[in-house]
Structures are given as C-alpha cells and as structure tokens.
Amino acid sequence: MIANKMMDIEKIDKSRIDQVEWDNLGFGKVFADHMVVVEYHNGQWETPKVRPYGPMHFSPAISALHYGQAIFEGLKAFKNDDGEVFVFRPEKNAIRFNKSAERMCMPPLPDGLFVDSIRQLVEMDHEWIPKGEGESLYIRPHMFAIDEYVGVRPSESYLFVIFTCPVNRYYTGEVKVKIEPKYTRAAKGGTGHAKAAGNYGAALWPTKTAQDDGYNAILWTDAQTHEYLEESGTMNVIFRSGNKIFTPELSDSILDGVTRDSVLQLAKDWGFEVEERKISVFELIDLLREGKLDEAFGAGTAATIAPIRTILYQGVEYHLTDTTTWPFTNKISPYFDRLKRGVEADSHQWNFRIL
Numbered sequence: 001m002i003a004n005k006m007m008d009i010e011k012i013d014k015s016r017i018d019q020v021e022w023d024n025l026g027f028g029k030v031f032a033d034h035m036v037v038v039e040y041h042n043g044q045w046e047t048p049k050v051r052p053y054g055p056m057h058f059s060p061a062i063s064a065l066h067y068g069q070a071i072f073e074g075l076k077a078f079k080n081d082d083g084e085v086f087v088f089r090p091e092k093n094a095i096r097f098n099k100s101a102e103r104m105c106m107p108p109l110p111d112g113l114f115v116d117s118i119r120q121l122v123e124m125d126h127e128w129i130p131k132g133e134g135e136s137l138y139i140r141p142h143m144f145a146i147d148e149y150v151g152v153r154p155s156e157s158y159l160f161v162i163f164t165c166p167v168n169r170y171y172t173g174e175v176k177v178k179i180e181p182k183y184t185r186a187a188k189g190g191t192g193h194a195k196a197a198g199n200y201g202a203a204l205w206p207t208k209t210a211q212d213d214g215y216n217a218i219l220w221t222d223a224q225t226h227e228y229l230e231e232s233g234t235m236n237v238i239f240r241s242g243n244k245i246f247t248p249e250l251s252d253s254i255l256d257g258v259t260r261d262s263v264l265q266l267a268k269d270w271g272f273e274v275e276e277r278k279i280s281v282f283e284l285i286d287l288l289r290e291g292k293l294d295e296a297f298g299a300g301t302a303a304t305i306a307p308i309r310t311i312l313y314q315g316v317e318y319h320l321t322d323t324t325t326w327p328f329t330n331k332i333s334p335y336f337d338r339l340k341r342g343v344e345a346d347s348h349q350w351n352f353r354i355l
C-alpha cells in the first residue's frame with residue numbers, strides 16, 4: 001500500500017453528501033467528494049494526489065481529445081450491514097488497465113498504484129457507498145494523454161484519474177437486444193479487447209438506432225462475416241441450454257470481462273459444462289426456434305447480470321421464457337450480490353477488503 005505520506009491529500013471543506021437524492025441514484029450522475037489524480041511526465045509517475053472532485057484544467061490541444069488516447073476501467077465497492085467494505089477482484093482490473101495502456105501506447109501503472117489509489121479513495125469516501133439491493137459505489141479509473149501538441153504521435157504526458165459514483169443497477173429489469181447484422185464494434189486486429197474510449201464513441205450511433213427501435217443494447221457480431229456473436233457494448237453475453245453454459249471465446253475483439261470470468265468459474269463449480277467457443281447467429285436462432293435456449297444474460301460490472309428476454313435478428317423477434325423461472329440467472333445474481341458484500345463464503349478469494 002502507498003503510505004499516506006506518499007499521497008498528497010487535500011480534503012473537501014464541506015462534504016456534498018447531504019445533497020444526494022438517495023432514492024434516485026440512477027447510474028453515473030452523482031459523484032462522491034474526492035478524486036485521485038496522478039500525473040505522468042518525463043517517463044515517471046509522480047506522487048498520487050487526492051483532491052476534491054471537480055472540473056480539471058487542461059489545454060484544448062491535448063491529444064486525448066483529438067486522437068483518442070484514452071482508456072478506462074470500471075469496478076464497484078460494496079458495503080454490508082456491518083459496515084464492512086469490499087471491492088471485487090480489483091487486481092484483474094489493474095492487469096486489464098495495463099493491457100489497455102499497452103495497446104494504446106500509454107505508460108503502464110507501476111505495481112500497486114491502481115489498487116492502492118482505489119483503497120485510499122474508497123476509504124475516504126466510504127460514506128458514499130449505498131447499501132441497498134443492487135446499489136454500490138462505482139469506481140471509474142481512467143488515463144488520458146495531455147501533451148499540448150497537435151500531431152499524431154503517442155503523448156509524453158498523461159493523467160491517471162479515479163472518481164467514484166454511488167449507483168444503482170445499469171439495467172433495471174429484462175433486456176431486449178438486437179443482433180447487429182451490419183455495423184461493427186471491433187474488428188480483428190483492432191482495439192475491442194482494450195477498454196479504449198474510442199470503442200464506445202464508435203458504437204454510439206448503431207446503439208442509438210437500436211434504442212430508437214426499442215432495444216436496450218446491441219449484440220455485436222464479428223466484423224468480417226457478421227455470422228458469429230461477440231458481445232454487447234458494455235457487457236459480455238452468456239447462454240444456457242440444458243447443462244451447458246456457453247459464451248463466445250475471447251479474442252482481440254472481445255473484452256475479457258471480470259464478471260464473465262467469475263460467472264464461468266462459478267458455473268464450473270456448480271457442475272455445468274462450460275464452453276468458450278465460436279457461436280454462430282444461426283446456432284442461436286435454431287436454439288430459439290426449438291425452444292432450447294433456456295437462459296441468456298449480459299454480464300458486466302455495471303450491468304451485473306442482465307437477463308435477456310428478447311432477441312431481434314433480421315426483423316424477427318425471438319422471445320425466451322419468463323426470466324423469473326430461470327434457475328441459473330436467479331441463482332447467480334443474488335449469489336454475486338451476497339458474495340460481493342462479503343456475506344457469502346469467498347472460496348476463490350475474490351473480495352478485496354477495504355474496511
């Protein structure tokens with residue numbers, strides 16, 4: 001851990017916590033009191049600072065804004081009735097953050113900086129962690145290029161910043177998805193496996209079109225043939241048919257989700273046959289037609305476990321059964337909720353205790 005003397009801390013004068021409408025948190029619009037800021041100059045990460053959350057100052061010429069050298073992460077802190085605070089598998093996010101950095105030609109964070117900064121910030125703002133069902137403190141680490149230079153080349157200076165938001169679930173209720181037959185989120189050889197800011201900007205237009213038609217999210221297909229399922233833009237997708245749990249295999253166009261990994265591990269623990277492989281749209285449609293697709297859900301930190309009730313493909317809607325009858329989804333979802341709050345045996349030692 002970074003000793004406190006190694007962090008330069010400036011606390012807020014007066015907390016804004018009294019102004020929060022706790023029954024209307026939504027997702028990502030309320031911000032806790034503090035943020036972490038770490039500057040990178042001349043090949044060195046400087047002393048981490050904690051500052052009151054608020055606007056930052058930089059030039060309009062920074063390369064993050066023009067050429068998209070920007071990456072992020074998303075994880076959550078949970079609090080239980082005893083006031084204990086946990087973050088779920090943060091070292092997985094730390095590793096993924098450095099992989100994203102490498103792909104985007106950004107400097108890696110030194111060992112410990114990611115997790116220690118989160119620990120410091122969450123400890124300071126722990127009163128902002130809501131305890132209600134489905135609620136948590138969303139943690140958003142990110143890094144962006146800040147050279148004041150209008151030329152396309154890797155920046156020489158960066159900011160690593162973390163802020164937090166008390167949130168509710170991203171999706172409330174069942175999800176309707178559209179299998180995308182035309183547009184592409186990520187191509188082979190591209191940046192789909194990195195949490196790179198540009199991936200999300202590029203997905204906005206097709207996603208908005210799907211939303212205008214009444215679908216919550218897109219189920220992306222491969223860029224070359226649009227025949228194989230990939231993932232949804234903020235969550236991986238997982239299916240069950242009988243005793244088989246299956247999901248698209250990882251590749252450089254699919255984000256290696258911590259939730260996906262955890263679901264697959266638990267499915268194995270619980271005796272399911274787990275398959276990570278190519279899944280064609282036609283296989284999925286056949287299963288739907290035969291009534292053999294028993295469950296389908298999105299898996300992600302923000303989305304948690306989001307049951308998919310309706311799937312649109314080429315103008316035809318396919319419906320799954322009533323999601324309240326799904327055994328796997330309805331077992332794993334509350335199991336995760338308890339596990340992440342530290343009230344379920346943590347057999348894989350996934351929880352990182354903060355308080």
Ligand SMILES: *Cc1c(COP(=O)(O)O)cnc(C)c1O
Binds near residue numbers: 074256258259299300
């Ligand atoms: C963040 C993200 C996910 C989910 O990853 P988790 O580690 O489970 O939160 C899935 N797909 C994409 C594209 C993402 O950005």
